[in-house]
Amino acid sequence: MARDGEWSEGTSHRVQAKVNYDFLPDPRMGWGDLVRHLEIVELDVNPHAILLEPYVKLLANELRRRMDAFESPRTMPSD
Secondary structure, eight states, rough: OOOOOOOOOEEEEEEOEEEEEEEESSSTHHHHHHTEEEEEEEEEEEETTTTTTTTHHHHHHHHHHHHHHHHSSGGGOOO
């Protein structure tokens, strides 16, 4: 994470519900000022249900997949 105007050199991941964010002035939602490499991961769920069963399992699986890849960068599964 960036601090005091410094860029984070690693890749950051933003996991969000898959909805139309075209109405927002910044599709990176402010993260562009903090990180150089931002990967937006969209889950095909309703934003209001992402933390409810059974959809929270999709979120948990995606987070686990990315944490596992962080531990072994060469084994990042393809989408």
